[in-house]
Amino acid sequence: MASEAARLAQYLIPGTDEAFYIPDAITPEEEELLIRKIQESPLPKWKQLTNRRRVLQIWGGTMSAKGVLIPEEIPLFVRKHPDVIGSIRATGAFDSSPHGQPNHIIMNEYLPGQGIMPHEDGPAYHPVVATLSLGSHAVFHYYRYEPSPDSDSATTTAPSDTSTRGRAIDPAPIFSVLLEPRSLVITRSALYQTHLHGIDGVHTDFFPAPVPSTEDRAGGAVRIANADLLAGEVMRDVVKNGGRLARGPRYSLTCRDVARVAALPPVKR
Ligand SMILES: O=C(O)CCC(=O)C(=O)O
Numbered sequence: 222m223a224s225e226a227a228r229l230a231q232y233l234i235p236g237t238d239e240a241f242y243i244p245d246a247i248t249p250e251e252e253e254l255l256i257r258k259i260q261e262s263p264l265p266k267w268k269q270l271t272n273r274r275r276v277l278q279i280w281g282g283t284m285s286a287k288g289v290l291i292p293e294e295i296p297l298f299v300r301k302h303p304d305v306i307g308s309i310r311a312t313g314a315f316d317s318s319p320h321g322q323p324n325h326i327i328m329n330e331y332l333p334g335q336g337i338m339p340h341e342d343g344p345a346y347h348p349v350v351a352t353l354s355l356g357s358h359a360v361f362h363y364y365r366y367e368p369s370p371d372s373d374s375a376t377t378t379a380p381s382d383t384s385t386r387g388r389a390i391d392p393a394p395i396f397s398v399l400l401e402p403r404s405l406v407i408t409r410s411a412l413y414q415t416h417l418h419g420i421d422g423v424h425t426d427f428f429p430a431p432v433p434s435t436e437d438r439a440g441g442a443v444r445i446a447n448a449d450l451l452a453g454e455v456m457r458d459v460v461k462n463g464g465r466l467a468r469g470p471r472y473s474l475t476c477r478d479v480a481r482v483a484a485l486p487p488v489k490r
């Protein structure tokens with residue numbers, strides 16, 4: 222059997238050592254089925270974060286205040302057809318995680334114009350995360366903290382209620398990844414533990430022409446680190462030659478392994 226490293230190596234995002242991009246991880250039919258199942262989920266399954274329109278579902282259980290998972294079954298439609306958990310396990314990325322595969326999924330819904338602020342995911346999870354994108358592309362930015370917490374006023378500061386604890390963040394991403402629908406992005410270790418990630422809340426993503434003009438940069442155009450790993454012709458072209466991509470509704474499945482799982486009480490008969 223090929224080693225974990227060998228299996229994943231072909232998907233390494235150039236310029237990084239712990240980020241991998243796997244295009245077409247599921248088929249368009251599987252994508253359609255997953256989106257339908259998500260949309261059909263009964264209302265009590267949906268949660269809304271305070272002050273945000275973005276809504277989400279949590280599969281696999283809830284986390285206690287101490288970071289222990291109170292487990293619940295992950296819905297069958299992500300375990301059987303398609304077997305998202307199995308596909309992630311097959312990448313080898315979770316080989317050294319406590320359960321060898323994800324046991325917890327956050328499903329986020331983003332309408333065009335919605336994003337997620339730069340954040341860290343916190344210590345309760347084993348430091349590997351796999352995110353499956355459905356329905357639309359998004360541009361995922363990875364950020365680093367400023368070396369000194371009180372340096373330079375040109376930095377952005379995250380709100381103190383996030384895991385960033387108000388530390389200053391370098392506003393220029395260290396790299397950005399275009400997430401195509403049906404793709405998996407996997408990040409591990411230092412990138413996961415000491416960096417932040419986020420998605421801008423925009424309706425359209427802009428990509429610079431090969432030699433980015435000052436105007437491109439001022440307009441928020443970004444360079445994409447996984448350009449050579451993209452599967453879609455339109456996406457490849459826009460990233461290579463410059464252009465724009467309008468966002469549609471996107472569903473993302475952020476899959477992780479929670480190390481500590483509470484034992485369930487025995488079922489009463
Ligand atoms: O939706 C995404 O792709 C990212 C979500 C995320 O970072 C999170 O839920 O922690």
Ligand SMILES: [Fe+2]
Pocket residue numbers: 340341342418
């Ligand atoms: Fe996150």
